[in-house]
Amino acid sequence: MIDKHSPMPIYYQIEEAIKERIDKGEWREGDMIPSEREFSEMYHISRMTVRQAVTNLVSDGYLIRQIGRGTFVARRKIQQKLFGLTSFTEDMKGRGMKPGTRLLDFRTVSASGPIAEQLQIPDGGEMYEIKRVRSADDLPMALEITYLSEDLVRGLTEEDVYGSLYGYVEKELGMTIGYATQELESSVAREAESRTLGIAEGAPLLLIKRFSYLEDETPLEIVYSAYRGDRYKFVVGMHRNRTDSNG
Amino acid sequence: MIDKHSPMPIYYQIEEAIKERIDKGEWREGDMIPSEREFSEMYHISRMTVRQAVTNLVSDGYLIRQIGRGTFVARRKIQQKLFGLTSFTEDMKGRGMKPGTRLLDFRTVSASGPIAEQLQIPDGGEMYEIKRVRSADDLPMALEITYLSEDLVRGLTEEDVYGSLYGYVEKELGMTIGYATQELESSVAREAESRTLGIAEGAPLLLIKRFSYLEDETPLEIVYSAYRGDRYKFVVGMHRNRTDSNG
DNA sequence: ATATTATAAAGGTATAGACAACTAGTAGTC
DNA sequence: GACTACTAGTTGTCTATACCTTTATAATAT
Numbered sequence: 001m002i003d004k005h006s007p008m009p010i011y012y013q014i015e016e017a018i019k020e021r022i023d024k025g026e027w028r029e030g031d032m033i034p035s036e037r038e039f040s041e042m043y044h045i046s047r048m049t050v051r052q053a054v055t056n057l058v059s060d061g062y063l064i065r066q067i068g069r070g071t072f073v074a075r076r077k078i079q080q081k082l083f084g085l086t087s088f089t090e091d092m093k094g095r096g097m098k099p100g101t102r103l104l105d106f107r108t109v110s111a112s113g114p115i116a117e118q119l120q121i122p123d124g125g126e127m128y129e130i131k132r133v134r135s136a137d138d139l140p141m142a143l144e145i146t147y148l149s150e151d152l153v154r155g156l157t158e159e160d161v162y163g164s165l166y167g168y169v170e171k172e173l174g175m176t177i178g179y180a181t182q183e184l185e186s187s188v189a190r191e192a193e194s195r196t197l198g199i200a201e202g203a204p205l206l207l208i209k210r211f212s213y214l215e216d217e218t219p220l221e222i223v224y225s226a227y228r229g230d231r232y233k234f235v236v237g238m239h240r241n242r243t244d245s246n247g
Numbered sequence: 248m249i250d251k252h253s254p255m256p257i258y259y260q261i262e263e264a265i266k267e268r269i270d271k272g273e274w275r276e277g278d279m280i281p282s283e284r285e286f287s288e289m290y291h292i293s294r295m296t297v298r299q300a301v302t303n304l305v306s307d308g309y310l311i312r313q314i315g316r317g318t319f320v321a322r323r324k325i326q327q328k329l330f331g332l333t334s335f336t337e338d339m340k341g342r343g344m345k346p347g348t349r350l351l352d353f354r355t356v357s358a359s360g361p362i363a364e365q366l367q368i369p370d371g372g373e374m375y376e377i378k379r380v381r382s383a384d385d386l387p388m389a390l391e392i393t394y395l396s397e398d399l400v401r402g403l404t405e406e407d408v409y410g411s412l413y414g415y416v417e418k419e420l421g422m423t424i425g426y427a428t429q430e431l432e433s434s435v436a437r438e439a440e441s442r443t444l445g446i447a448e449g450a451p452l453l454l455i456k457r458f459s460y461l462e463d464e465t466p467l468e469i470v471y472s473a474y475r476g477d478r479y480k481f482v483v484g485m486h487r488n489r490t491d492s493n494g
Numbered sequence: 495a496t497a498t499t500a501t502a503a504a505g506g507t508a509t510a511g512a513c514a515a516c517t518a519g520t521a522g523t524c
Numbered sequence: 525g526a527c528t529a530c531t532a533g534t535t536g537t538c539t540a541t542a543c544c545t546t547t548a549t550a551a552t553a554t
Contacts (some may be wrong), residue, residue: 068547084488186476229433241331
């Protein structure tokens, strides 16, 4: 089960082994898993290596540690993904719906103003501007405008933007997305939005502004989106900060 | 600076020391901090202990590790709190506004239906129902209805609910809040809401439903809130999941 | 019965090293 | 000038061990 000479780190192999047992139902929610010392003897590895695996799964929400008692399988593994940043495509698939895209506009424009500043594009730089209607089960769900630095994702084509931009950046370009900040506000549809999304004027809209960053904090994209208020709920899981020192 | 005989763990003292230097501006955003070995020699502690401190600060977003290069101070320390779960009171203070509360109703009711189920209250159990208008700088900001298991926070009084419930639970009861899931949707104000919040009928509202849990996953509270769409934006930071195995 | 004490077992903290993988710069070679 | 090889310094992974704190249970004393 554990290969000490694999290029995969041992702690990672342990993580996968534990997650597999949870997914298979071998260990159910609330069950106590073997102690760190038991793992250590079972696989003939150091307890510190076991701890590294368990620590990662705890911060990912798979396990819960209780000192003096043991380590337990967390409840609600379904909701795990609520804590992670997802693309529209992943979001819709996670809800059991079929994501789709209608491309309204795809162009490069010269960067300026606060958008250029956020994307850290120097004067005279170019950026992609992508307008899309995102659909779920073939019904319009949101209107999206995305800005990307041309320098960062050079060679982006129209074909690439029909699916998940996150998937493209991660799989094709091999970059690692780190985090995003999002601002959500409630609004109502005006004429243009109501026509594109097929809803009435004055119907509720959920506006989301997203700034995405790579792992090294390079700004990746800006997305402005307007979701149909009657069909979309934004769901998010949040952890309480360990450090509530000053505020 | 570091006291090996303090009841505070060494790694925690290191964390605080690093954060202090960052807060003071001694180490600025993007700066490289001393290497793990340098810390280790500087304080005469093991490198693994240093790593534990640095690892925690990395997951809290204060630092960024780059293998082969070093460890650097992350940008945007202001936005750190976006990633953490906050109460209304903390949220408003973080925005530089003065939070306030008007108590509309405070009672115990017998639990039943999906609310009792979510709070894991057995048949015949009691729960608190608290209706409050939350204000910012003395202007109404949101209408909130909170449900809490009476068994969990026994002895809650009217006085306790004028401030932060999170603060009460953590400081007075000594419990540790773990996480929450939140659902956000856009809506429009009807007659009752428009009157309470002082806005027009048909004005946008941001509805938020929150389920809070303690560290051991005991359900703590349910909160339904309606925020004024013209004055409130929900801001959140989200990390990309390390583990995007199957989806 | 109740309370106290002892014990075992769990996770928490810490050590002192070792080697691997990666980055950036330097020196040398062509 | 361009390429290669080397080197120093960094984080990443891993070991084997030690002792502490907390929890739950069993044994003992009252």
